[in-house]
Amino acid sequence: MEKIIQKRQLEFNQRCVKYLRYVFNDHFVLVLMFLLGFLVVQYTNLVNEFPKGSMFPVVLSILVTFALTFLGRIATYLVSADQVFLLPQEIFLQRNLKNAARKSFILWGIFQLFITLLLSPIFLLSGWSLWQLIGYVVVLLILRGIRIYHDFKGFYRGHLLDFTKLIRYEKQRQQRILTFFALFTTVKGISSTTKPRKYLNPLLGLLSKTKKQNVWLELYARAYLRNGDYFWLSIRLLVISLILGTIMPNWWGLALVALFDYLLLFQLLGLYRVYDYQIMTRLYPLDRNQQIQAFKSILVRISLGIALLQLSLVAFDWRFLGILPIVLILSLIYLPNKLKKFVD
Numbered sequence: 001m002e003k004i005i006q007k008r009q010l011e012f013n014q015r016c017v018k019y020l021r022y023v024f025n026d027h028f029v030l031v032l033m034f035l036l037g038f039l040v041v042q043y044t045n046l047v048n049e050f051p052k053g054s055m056f057p058v059v060l061s062i063l064v065t066f067a068l069t070f071l072g073r074i075a076t077y078l079v080s081a082d083q084v085f086l087l088p089q090e091i092f093l094q095r096n097l098k099n100a101a102r103k104s105f106i107l108w109g110i111f112q113l114f115i116t117l118l119l120s121p122i123f124l125l126s127g128w129s130l131w132q133l134i135g136y137v138v139v140l141l142i143l144r145g146i147r148i149y150h151d152f153k154g155f156y157r158g159h160l161l162d163f164t165k166l167i168r169y170e171k172q173r174q175q176r177i178l179t180f181f182a183l184f185t186t187v188k189g190i191s192s193t194t195k196p197r198k199y200l201n202p203l204l205g206l207l208s209k210t211k212k213q214n215v216w217l218e219l220y221a222r223a224y225l226r227n228g229d230y231f232w233l234s235i236r237l238l239v240i241s242l243i244l245g246t247i248m249p250n251w252w253g254l255a256l257v258a259l260f261d262y263l264l265l266f267q268l269l270g271l272y273r274v275y276d277y278q279i280m281t282r283l284y285p286l287d288r289n290q291q292i293q294a295f296k297s298i299l300v301r302i303s304l305g306i307a308l309l310q311l312s313l314v315a316f317d318w319r320f321l322g323i324l325p326i327v328l329i330l331s332l333i334y335l336p337n338k339l340k341k342f343v344d
Contacts, residue, residue, distance in 0.1 A: 001092045008077040012174065019181035031259060038252065050125045058126040061119040065136075068115060069143050072108030074100045074151055076170050083163035090161055097161070101152045109141055116140065179229060200225045207301055216294035219281070223274045224298065230271055237264045238306050242313065249317035257310055258326045261303065265330055268299055269338065296339060300331045 024032075046057065076097060078086075086093060116137055123133050155166045178187050207221035208214070224230050241260040245253045272295050275281045307327040313320040 001086075001089055001096075005077055005096060008079075009075070012077065016177065016181070019187065023181065031263070035256075035259070038256070042248070042252075047121050047125065050122075055126070057122050058128075061122045065112065065116045065119065065140060066143075068108075068112040069140060069147060071111075072104050072144075072148075073173050074104050074148065074169075075173065076100050076166060078163075078167050078170050080167055080171075083167060087163070093161060097152065097155060097166075101148050105145060105148050109144055112140060112144065113137060200231070206305075207298060214290070214294055216291045217297060219275060220271065220295055220298040224268075224271060224302065227274055230268060233267060234264060234302065234306065238309060241310060245310065245313040245320060246316060249313070249319075251319060253313070253317070254319050254322050257313070257320070257323060261306065261310075261323075261327055262330060262334075264306070265299065265303060265335060266338075268302065271295070271298075272339070292339065296335060299335060303327050303331045 051057070074097070076093075078093075082093075120133060123136070124130070128136075151169075155162055155169070181187050204221055204225055207224065208218045210217060237260050241257045244256045244260075247253070248256070304327060307323050310323050311320065313323070
């Protein structure tokens with residue numbers, strides 16, 4: 001039984017490694033190097049010239065380290081057929097579940113501890129004592145343990161495993177990882193879920209509004225808001241860009257906001273193929289150019305909408321007026337060229 005689980009783990013890891021070469025392409029590596037170098041320089045300057053009496057750095061450090069508590073899930077590598085064929089091996093599966101929970105706590109706990117140690121100068125410069133910092137680390141690890149224990153107990157129904165919930169949990173875990181890779185390349189075996197999200201209906205009207213009825217524009221607007229994680233990806237990148245712009249109201253802040261706009265536009269290109277496996281869409285008596293134009297239109301609308309929200313950063317520095325021309329260049333020059341290569 002252990003060999004079966006180890007084999008599945010090895011196969012999934014090899015699959016992820018194969019997709020990593022598409023993630024860390026030349027452009028993305030350059031962006032990461034630029035971002036990492038920028039963060040190192042800014043962090044060094046912050047430590048050397050720490051603002052006395054300011055609570056913002058330590059509050060931000062607390063939020064970052066606390067958010068890491070929710071990273072890391074229990075990996076069991078179970079599949080649907082196991083609830084039939086491995087049912088007699090439930091004792092082993094319970095032991096395997098305990099080992100998986102322990103491994104998740106150790107690996108991600110070490111990662112959380114590492115990030116906290118990197119940020120420790122901020123805590124100490126803010127007036128924390130060494131014992132307070134150690135106590136905070138212990139609290140973080142306790143919170144991580146409570147979260148993992150809560151997930152672990154949720155897999156049981158009485159004294160027996162809830163195979164249905166356990167298998168669904170593992171499938172969702174793997175799908176989240178594969179969904180990330182799907183932003184960069186075509187991933188086999190990935191399945192997306194559609195959620196109504198009625199609270200986003202007003203946005204649906206804004207994104208698909210047009211003088212003449214456009215079927216593809218309506219479909220892409222619905223896919224963006226209801227299919228997969230595209231909408232929440234936009235929200236996450238928007239929030240990060242606003243935070244960075246607030247922290248750095250200068251040319252560096254503008255450059256980072258533009259970088260996140262580029263990353264968002266690049267990752268939303270995967271939305272074009274969301275209907276590739278829908279047979280009914282191939283029966284539409286519509287020219288293929290209409291699909292391309294509708295997709296281009298939906299991305300331009302999304303980009304301009306996000307740019308308008310980012311223009312609120314002008315309240316901190318006038319340089320953020322440059323967001324609008326940058327987004328226009330990305331939408332009107334970069335997008336058509338990239339989309340042409342992507343579609344071909």
